[in-house]
Amino acid sequence: MRLPNWLHKLASPPHFYRIAGRIEPWMLWSGLAAIAVGAFGGLLLAPPDYQQGDAYRIIYFHVPAAYLAMQLYALMAIGSAIGLVWRMKLAYAISAAAAPVGLAFTGLALATGMLWGKPMWGAYWSWGDARLTSVLVMFFLYLGYMLLHASLEERSTADRAAGILAVVGVVNLPIIKFSVEWWSSLHQGPTISRLAAPAITWDMLWPLLVMIVGAVLFSLAVTLTRARAEVLLRERGARWVRDVVAVGA
Amino acid sequence: MSEFLAMGGYAAFVWPCVGLSFAILAGLLLTARRRLRGVHRRIRHLNVAPDEGAWELRA
Amino acid sequence: MRIWLIVLQHEFLIYFKKWIHIIINIAFFLISTSLFSIVAGLEPELLAQWGAGVIWVVAFLSMLLAMPLLFQPDRDDGTLDLMLLSTVDPAWLALAKAGANWCVFGLPLVILSPLLAASYGMEGMALLVLPATLALGTPALILLAAVAAALTAGLRRGVGLLALLVLPLSLPVLLFGVRGTELAVDGLPAGAPLMMLGAFLLVAVGLLPWAAGAALRATAN
Numbered sequence: 001m002r003l004p005n006w007l008h009k010l011a012s013p014p015h016f017y018r019i020a021g022r023i024e025p026w027m028l029w030s031g032l033a034a035i036a037v038g039a040f041g042g043l044l045l046a047p048p049d050y051q052q053g054d055a056y057r058i059i060y061f062h063v064p065a066a067y068l069a070m071q072l073y074a075l076m077a078i079g080s081a082i083g084l085v086w087r088m089k090l091a092y093a094i095s096a097a098a099a100p101v102g103l104a105f106t107g108l109a110l111a112t113g114m115l116w117g118k119p120m121w122g123a124y125w126s127w128g129d130a131r132l133t134s135v136l137v138m139f140f141l142y143l144g145y146m147l148l149h150a151s152l153e154e155r156s157t158a159d160r161a162a163g164i165l166a167v168v169g170v171v172n173l174p175i176i177k178f179s180v181e182w183w184s185s186l187h188q189g190p191t192i193s194r195l196a197a198p199a200i201t202w203d204m205l206w207p208l209l210v211m212i213v214g215a216v217l218f219s220l221a222v223t224l225t226r227a228r229a230e231v232l233l234r235e236r237g238a239r240w241v242r243d244v245v246a247v248g249a
Numbered sequence: 250m251s252e253f254l255a256m257g258g259y260a261a262f263v264w265p266c267v268g269l270s271f272a273i274l275a276g277l278l279l280t281a282r283r284r285l286r287g288v289h290r291r292i293r294h295l296n297v298a299p300d301e302g303a304w305e306l307r308a
Numbered sequence: 309m310r311i312w313l314i315v316l317q318h319e320f321l322i323y324f325k326k327w328i329h330i331i332i333n334i335a336f337f338l339i340s341t342s343l344f345s346i347v348a349g350l351e352p353e354l355l356a357q358w359g360a361g362v363i364w365v366v367a368f369l370s371m372l373l374a375m376p377l378l379f380q381p382d383r384d385d386g387t388l389d390l391m392l393l394s395t396v397d398p399a400w401l402a403l404a405k406a407g408a409n410w411c412v413f414g415l416p417l418v419i420l421s422p423l424l425a426a427s428y429g430m431e432g433m434a435l436l437v438l439p440a441t442l443a444l445g446t447p448a449l450i451l452l453a454a455v456a457a458a459l460t461a462g463l464r465r466g467v468g469l470l471a472l473l474v475l476p477l478s479l480p481v482l483l484f485g486v487r488g489t490e491l492a493v494d495g496l497p498a499g500a501p502l503m504m505l506g507a508f509l510l511v512a513v514g515l516l517p518w519a520a521g522a523a524l525r526a527t528a529n
Binding site for chain 2: 112226
Binding site for chain 1: 455460462466469472473480483484487508515516519522523
């Protein structure tokens with residue numbers, strides 16, 4: 001199987017470096033603007049929830065973070081798979097760039113989830129909850145990817161080895177989620193059920209959507225910046241890199 | 250205003266959330282920028298033979 | 309297939325020369341599990357409830373301790389590079405090596421587990437179900453650990469990283485193994501988790517040697 005030609009052209013590092021540098025500021029600033037609007041709308045304009053009061057406003061931070069935690073893992077795994085199959089350095093660079101961003105958002109999702117869980121469930125953590133547990137496992141997978149990548153000296157070896165880990169992890173994640181669900185369905189003791197999701201109204205929903213869009217744009221911008229650095233590192237001997245570096249950032 | 254800050258009694262949970270989120274956004278942005286600048290500097294000081302490890306298009 | 313058998317035989321020979329590692333593995337298992345029950349000092353019924361989790365986790369950890377032996381010596385003396393240069397599919401190589409590793413480091417734990425289970429106050433079916441879950445679960449874990457061992461084979465002191473890579477991925481097997489045993493302790497049928505463990509094992513045998521082979525190729529010099 002071959003990759004389409006346009007993808008090859010886009011995947012040429014100098015081209016990627018230039019294009020990414022050009023779209024990154026747009027994504028960053030529109031993302032930050034959307035986050036500001038979403039936060040304003042979520043914290044001030046949206047009405048309090050009839051069951052959860054104002055505590056539900058954590059949703060405007062928790063859900064985008066959790067969404068990005070998953071999406072960035074998918075990006076990392078797909079990048080690694082493409083890199084492994086077609087030996088494309090750019091795909092590896094994007095994987096390596098997405099990992100720290102994904103780790104940060106996974107950590108944020110866990111922290112905000114705990115802060116939400118305390119007033120709603122009465123506990124910061126519930127081991128029986130499949131979502132919490134699988135996000136925690138995802139956190140460790142990100143960490144493992146980054147540590148493995150950092151401990152292998154040769155970059156191409158590190159790319160391939162960490163890539164295999166990312167792919168094994170992505171196959172395993174649904175199995176983990178299913179296992180914890182099954183386990184907790186049989187687990188005796190205090191079962192904490194999530195509050196039934198109330199039918200969310202439009203004035204509550206729009207800040208969330210704006211927030212998600214903003215967070216996606218922001219994280220893509222950061223990932224692109226990191227990917228540009230990774231591409232330079234992988235290409236450091238090439239003439240175009242020397243030209244780019246000589247000019248200055 | 251104080252009513253807004255009180256968050257209906259959930260201030261202790263909502264505001265740390267907000268603060269942490271923005272702290273992480275700022276941290277991500279700063280570390281990414283610093284990494285790109287650092288890589289630039291590192292390569293500039295690195296004397297490497299031209300075109301060693303040049304990009305190859307592979308099918 | 310013949311080469312596969314030769315690799316297997318070669319592995320066994322090497323492991324029996326390093327019999328001290330086998331003893332260390334078993335001793336670690338016995339000491340850690342007894343240490344836990346002494347320190348915890350739980351009521352007998354609670355001990356039986358906790359036993360499944362403790363025995364499972366400690367069994368897994370003691371197998372992990374031995375995992376660097378899987379590829380590291382062969383990588384260090386160059387045997388692995390020669391094997392990878394040969395016509396043997398690295399996936400078969402990984403399967404053979406993981407199989408031998410399980411026979412030497414996993415099987416003794418399975419055989420010893422009823423003894424420990426009894427000391428933890430389990431009785432009846434649980435004494436059979438625990439070794440059964442271990443017999444189905446530990447080979448899957450060894451295969452998972454083989455992938456991580458192949459990824460970290462080039463590293464000095466890679467065992468910590470190896471554990472960090474394997475532990476989150478091993479969660480499903482541990483959950484079903486422990487839960488199956490707990491059901492048996494409570495006198496309930498444990499068929500479903502055993503079947504799930506069997507399914508995991510099949511998937512693991514089908515997919516993970518391939519990943520471990522790819523990892524061996526990736527980290528070869």
